[in-house]
Each structure stands twice: as C-alpha cells, then as structure tokens.
Amino acid sequence: MKAIRKYNNNIILANDQGHEVIVLGKGIGFQANPGDPVDTRLIEKTFIPQETVQISRFADTLADLPYEYILLATKVVDCGKELLQAELNPSVVIALADHFSGTLPHFAERKTLESPLKWDLRHLYPREFKASMRGLEIIRQERHEDYPEYEAYNIALHFINAETDTADMPTTFKIVAITSDIIGIIKESLHINFDEESFDVMPFVIHLRNLVLKYTVNPEQKIRGDDDLYALVMKRYPEAADCCTRICAYLRETHGWEPVRNDRLFLVLHIKRISDGMAK
Structure with missing residues (x-):
C-alpha cells in the first residue's frame, strides 16, 4: 500500500493493489508523501467508497471532522x-x-x-x-x-x-412517520391491536416500509396491475378493501400520492392476513 495524497495527519488517500482507498490512523499522514509506503501498523480504518468519483469529496469531508x-x-x-x-x-x-x-x-x-x-x-x-x-x-x-x-x-x-441508498434523512423521517400512520389506520379501521414485532406481522411491516419508500422517492409508478384480479379481491375481502381505501385516501390527501392497483392488491391481502390472524 502506497500513499497518494495526505489530507491531514490522520487521513490519507492510498493505493492498495491498484484500488484507491481512504486510510485512517493516528499520525498516519505525518510526513507522508506521494509514493511512500504506508505504515500499516498505524491503520485504524480503511474506507472503500462505492464510487471512485466520490473518494476525494468523501476524504475532504472526513478531514474536516474531529x-x-x-x-x-x-x-x-x-x-x-x-x-x-x-x-x-x-x-x-x-x-x-x-x-x-x-x-x-x-x-x-x-x-x-x-x-x-x-x-x-x-x-x-x-x-x-x-x-x-x-x-x-x-x-x-x-x-x-x-x-x-x-x-x-x-x-x-x-x-x-x-x-436505503435512495433516501436522505428528511425522507427517512417521512417514511417512518407515514408507516406509523398507516399502521394506526389499520388498527382503527379493523378495531384490532397487534404487535408490530410479531412473527406474523413483521413481514407486512417490512412490505409497508418498502412500499412507502418506493412512493416517497418516486410517486409516479407505472405498473398498474390486473384490473379483474383487483376487482375480485376487493369484492371478496370488503373489510380489508375498505381499510385499504382509507389508507389510500390518507396518502392522497396528506402526501399527494397513492398506490397503484397492483400495490393496493397486495396491501389488501396483507391486511386480510393480519385480520384473520387476530381472529384466531
């Protein structure tokens, strides 16, 4: 491993077998010149950013922090x-x-x-x-x-x-809050209570989190789904369908988007499964 650039006494950019990496270590940058071997005994952490073009900015930002x-x-x-x-x-x-x-x-x-x-x-x-x-x-x-x-x-x-690489912190706040609101609508609409961490419910919570993330990042979803299958499921499970309709109304009125039919279909099926599980 050889030094490429010194950012400060504790952070350098190095070449490790042909790959650029950011190396951290107390005093590792002291008197480090381009081409010098890196004293690996001083290494405390090595970063390999996901994209090469981000390395310089990543290291510059690190160097500004204590x-x-x-x-x-x-x-x-x-x-x-x-x-x-x-x-x-x-x-x-x-x-x-x-x-x-x-x-x-x-x-x-x-x-x-x-x-x-x-x-x-x-x-x-x-x-x-x-x-x-x-x-x-x-x-x-x-x-x-x-x-x-x-x-x-x-x-x-x-x-x-x-x-979630596609999200920033404000988006993360929003995803958590929206997911919580939807859980609240389900409980109120179906007059049930459930443990979000239970084995039966957790898959739905994960599905819901991913659904909210998808639409928060990109509200314009193109895949609409099978209209006949959607109509059949909505008719067969009226309580779950009504709950889904309430959720969609909340999302539309509060956040300006709502799931397309394919996603509503899976939402209804998940809600029905939870409702049946609570009835056992």
Missing part, C-alpha cells in the same frame, strides 16, 4: 453492520461523526429530550433500534458518560437512512 468522532462513528457503524447483517452506505460514518461532534459535547442539555419517533422506531424498526442501543453502549463506554436513550433514536435513523 478525528475522535470519526473513530467513534466507525465503531458504531461496524457494530450496526454486524448486528443488522447488512452493508451500510459508507457516508453514514460522515453523517454520524458530524452528528456526534455537534451533540455529544452538549449532552447535558439534551438529557430530557424525547424523540417524536420513539414508538415508531422501537416497533417498526426493531432491528435497527437494537443495533442503535448497542451503538449507544459503545459511546457510553468510549466517552465514560451516561448519554440518554434519545441518542439511540438518532443513531437508528442514521442506520435506516444508510440501508
């Missing part, structure tokens, strides 16, 4: 990737490091804060929330401070955002 928060963010993200068994967008390290640098030094002022999405994140994104709580434990251990649970909700949102 190094201690970059390392903390990498530990939290690595933990999240392991627990979620998923690849996260590398930019989540930048987002979390920036967040940590702005909030952790002032945690005493935020101890009493409550997240408006607290319930939604716990129940609609249980895996991400569990990973974020482990991330919070890492922060507490590393910084020897009893940071409030509020911080875990912020970490969870960053994990969710990093799982």
